[in-house]
Amino acid sequence: MAFLDISHLEKSFGTNRVVKDFSLGIEKGEFVSLLGPSGCGKTTVLRMVGGFETPSAGSIQIDGVDVVGLRSNQRNIGMVFQAYALFPNLTVAQNVAFGLKVAGVDKHETAERVTEMLTLIGLSDLGARYPFQLSGGQQQRVALARALAVRPKVLLLDEPLSALDAKIRASLRREIREIQQRLGITTIFVTHDQEEALSMSDRVVVMTGGKADQIGTPFEIYSHPTTRFVAGFVGTLNTFDAVVTDPATGAITLGETPLTLNRAIAAKNGAVVTLAMRPESATLGTGQPGDVTLTGRIAEVQFLGAIIRITADVGGQNLTLDTFNRTDMPPPAIGSDMAISLPTSSMVVLVE
Amino acid sequence: MNRFMAWTAIILGCIYFILPMTGMVEFSLSMRRGVYSLDAYRVVLADPVFQATFSYSVIMALFTIAFGVLLVVPTAYWVQLKMPEIRPVVEFITLLPLVIPAIVVVFGYIRLYNTSSWLPLTGSVTGTNILLMFGYATLALPYMYRAVDTGLRSIDVATLTEAAQSLGAGWLRIMATLILPNVLGAVLSGAFLTFAIVIGEFTMAALLDRPAFGPYMQLLGANRAYEPAALAVIAFAITWACMGLIHMVSRLSKHKRVSH
Numbered sequence: 001m002a003f004l005d006i007s008h009l010e011k012s013f014g015t016n017r018v019v020k021d022f023s024l025g026i027e028k029g030e031f032v033s034l035l036g037p038s039g040c041g042k043t044t045v046l047r048m049v050g051g052f053e054t055p056s057a058g059s060i061q062i063d064g065v066d067v068v069g070l071r072s073n074q075r076n077i078g079m080v081f082q083a084y085a086l087f088p089n090l091t092v093a094q095n096v097a098f099g100l101k102v103a104g105v106d107k108h109e110t111a112e113r114v115t116e117m118l119t120l121i122g123l124s125d126l127g128a129r130y131p132f133q134l135s136g137g138q139q140q141r142v143a144l145a146r147a148l149a150v151r152p153k154v155l156l157l158d159e160p161l162s163a164l165d166a167k168i169r170a171s172l173r174r175e176i177r178e179i180q181q182r183l184g185i186t187t188i189f190v191t192h193d194q195e196e197a198l199s200m201s202d203r204v205v206v207m208t209g210g211k212a213d214q215i216g217t218p219f220e221i222y223s224h225p226t227t228r229f230v231a232g233f234v235g236t237l238n239t240f241d242a243v244v245t246d247p248a249t250g251a252i253t254l255g256e257t258p259l260t261l262n263r264a265i266a267a268k269n270g271a272v273v274t275l276a277m278r279p280e281s282a283t284l285g286t287g288q289p290g291d292v293t294l295t296g297r298i299a300e301v302q303f304l305g306a307i308i309r310i311t312a313d314v315g316g317q318n319l320t321l322d323t324f325n326r327t328d329m330p331p332p333a334i335g336s337d338m339a340i341s342l343p344t345s346s347m348v349v350l351v352e
Numbered sequence: 353m354n355r356f357m358a359w360t361a362i363i364l365g366c367i368y369f370i371l372p373m374t375g376m377v378e379f380s381l382s383m384r385r386g387v388y389s390l391d392a393y394r395v396v397l398a399d400p401v402f403q404a405t406f407s408y409s410v411i412m413a414l415f416t417i418a419f420g421v422l423l424v425v426p427t428a429y430w431v432q433l434k435m436p437e438i439r440p441v442v443e444f445i446t447l448l449p450l451v452i453p454a455i456v457v458v459f460g461y462i463r464l465y466n467t468s469s470w471l472p473l474t475g476s477v478t479g480t481n482i483l484l485m486f487g488y489a490t491l492a493l494p495y496m497y498r499a500v501d502t503g504l505r506s507i508d509v510a511t512l513t514e515a516a517q518s519l520g521a522g523w524l525r526i527m528a529t530l531i532l533p534n535v536l537g538a539v540l541s542g543a544f545l546t547f548a549i550v551i552g553e554f555t556m557a558a559l560l561d562r563p564a565f566g567p568y569m570q571l572l573g574a575n576r577a578y579e580p581a582a583l584a585v586i587a588f589a590i591t592w593a594c595m596g597l598i599h600m601v602s603r604l605s606k607h608k609r610v611s612h
């Protein structure tokens with residue numbers, strides 16, 4: 001059994017089923033993100049792990065102990081909130097020391113641990129300040145230190161970066177991940193920001209409508225989405241309708257073009273499936289042997305710096321493709337016809 | 353023109369407040385014919401009944417404040433945290449003392465807790481004192497509750513509570529180390545109002561026949577000339593001292609942004 005084991009978790013508020021049959025195992029030291037649109041139940045799952053909501057059904061085990069019956073102050077978890085939630089009447093050092101004081105750790109060790117934590121978050125000289133004297137980013141780092149000071153078994157973070165501006169968000173993202181890895185602390189991170197989830201996590205749980213739609217590494221989630229929701233929610237995606245001609249070999253027809261994916265498709269002969277593909281998989285010009293080559297009329301060119309995002313009209317359907325900007329090759333002219341090649345290996349079939 | 357109007361308003365206001373005050377102070381100093389003296393004050397302060405009733409009321413005020421804080425802070429906290437939907441009901445209840453005259457309340461008390469009732473509080477001095485304290489707390493409830501509720505609304509009670517719980521804290525610690533210190537300013541202003549109410553209260557103390565400061569002031573006012581004025585000035589001084597103290601305390605709380 002995993003270190004943190006959530007199984008068949010359910011939660012209803014009145015008649016509103018908010019979390020449905022949610023199961024997830026997290027290994028010790030793993031960083032797992034819950035990613036999904038607002039209202040999909042991420043916070044509710046996190047709050048059930050933290051002991052702030054009681055599950056309607058299902059179990060939560062931490063280190064082999066069923067914690068559902070325990071109050072949150074008995075669970076030994078660390079929690080970081082979007083709104084920082086520092087105690088306004090206590091100094092930074094007193095905030096960090098709070099949990100240690102509750103646990104009855106002696107003065108000497110408390111002082112040592114506080115120093116250690118403040119050094120960890122790079123604010124060792126701000127111990128005497130009050131929360132209102134800190135910037136948002138500093139406050140959230142103190143909140144992290146406060147949660148970590150008691151050496152919790154599990155660290156729970158609920159959109160901790162959402163209230164911060166973009167620049168601080170990016171740097172704090174890296175900082176949190178680094179601290180998490182250094183301490184090897186088991187972590188659940190809730191976010192609606194796919195970039196955050198993909199860049200920080202060992203594994204990502206994509207949630208929709210209270211369910212875990214797909215669980216996998218960032219690479220798996222991004223490259224091999226298994227449902228239409230995941231494919232659409234994470235990253236930009238081209239989708240085409242295709243007709244299955246032979247499920248065993250993966251033969252399909254895309255418009256008029258027949259192609260073979262060389263892997264089985266879980267659909268019947270003649271079924272219409274969705275073929276999905278990331279913009280960066282497609283290339284301009286004829287690609288590798290075996291690629292599908294289509295002709296498209298360039299409809300839009302967005303110059304984004306390192307990347308050029310091109311939208312082409314392929315047989316009446318829009319196709320988005322990203323290419324790296326190359327100084328020796330200016331972007332294609334709008335209205336011109338270009339060959340576009342799509343490697344079959346990067347095509348994902350979404351059945352449903 | 354605007355400036356002129358503003359100054360006029362200020363001056364009129366000053367006259368409205370200051371003129372009667374100066375008159376009263378002047379009168380309180382005029383006990384000895386022809387010269388200003390502190391004779392009236394000397395007489396009042398030396399009166400053993402003054403000393404007894406005043407200390408009685410101060411002690412009652414302190415007990416009322418303690419009782420009010422212990423009653424109101426956890427209640428307001430709990431309502432905000434767990435049952436925000438019943439806040440209007442609680443607010444309505446706390447406002448009732450403003451519309452129910454003290455005399456009705458105290459007659460109700462006497463009927464309910466008389467010597468032949470199931471809880472004969474009026475049968476003993478301690479019991480009557482406790483009853484009077486309840487009465488005072490009721491009178492102060494609208495102010496106390498409002499002040500504390502406003503104070504609580506200025507902090508994110510729910511999230512702070514959860515943060516403390518996740519760090520292992522129980523209810524008692526949360527109340528004592530987080531909630532109370534964060535609403536201290538509000539509690540103090542509630543306490544100050546309670547103090548003022550208790551010191552001046554007449555009806556309840558008189559009807560329950562307790563030796564409080566209110567009935568003493570009334571008695572003195574009915575029978576003397578200069579001493580009541582001195583008493584009024586003393587009462588004013590106490591009120592202002594309280595206000596000054598509250599102002600100082602709110603400036604001393606370091607965790608708040610000082611507004612200039």
Ligand SMILES: Nc1ncnc2c1ncn2[C@@H]1O[C@H](COP(=O)(O)OP(=O)(O)O)[C@@H](O)[C@H]1O
Pocket residue numbers: 013016018036037038039040041042043044045
């Ligand atoms: N205490 C509550 N009472 C009633 N409904 C709630 C409560 N908490 C959350 N919900 C509902 O549960 C759903 C999921 O909420 P939440 O877990 O906060 O979503 P997320 O964090 O993914 O945005 C929402 O529709 C929300 O309205």
Ligand SMILES: [Mg+2]
Pocket residue numbers: 039042043044159
């Ligand atoms: Mg949320």
